[in-house]
Amino acid sequence: MKRSFSREFKLQVVRQLVSGEKRFAQLCREHSLCQTLLRRWRDQYQAQGENAWREPEPTRHIGEDPQVRIAALEAALGRATLENQFLRHALETAQKGGLAPTRNGR
Numbered sequence: 001m002k003r004s005f006s007r008e009f010k011l012q013v014v015r016q017l018v019s020g021e022k023r024f025a026q027l028c029r030e031h032s033l034c035q036t037l038l039r040r041w042r043d044q045y046q047a048q049g050e051n052a053w054r055e056p057e058p059t060r061h062i063g064e065d066p067q068v069r070i071a072a073l074e075a076a077l078g079r080a081t082l083e084n085q086f087l088r089h090a091l092e093t094a095q096k097g098g099l100a101p102t103r104n105g106r
Contacts, residue, residue, distance in 0.1 A: 007053040013038070014045040014052075 013031060016022040017038070028035055044052045 010041050010053055011045075011050070014041050017042055018045065 013027055013033070017024060017027055022030075024035070024038065027033065028038055041052075
């Protein structure tokens with residue numbers, strides 16, 4: 001069974017490690033943690049500091065106005081449709097034996 005640890009627990013353990021209060025092996029023994037996990041926590045703490053393991057802020061959509069969001073999605077759909085048509089045509093051309101002849105005959 002996979003264990004999960006609270007943010008507070010991770011911070012407590014990593015702070016003890018980083019401050020030198022407790023040694024790496026001692027923390028692993030006391031809390032039954034594998035070395036790889038504790039190393040990962042230490043690296044995350046060193047990279048993000050006190051912000052490590054915080055829940056990410058909810059992402060905001062393009063504008064809060066639903067009409068703006070709809071317009072942006074319709075524009076993206078239009079671009080995707082054009083791309084699909086282009087790729088479909090390129091595939092058909094390739095299956096017919098290569099490039100279509102150019103206007104100047106070359």
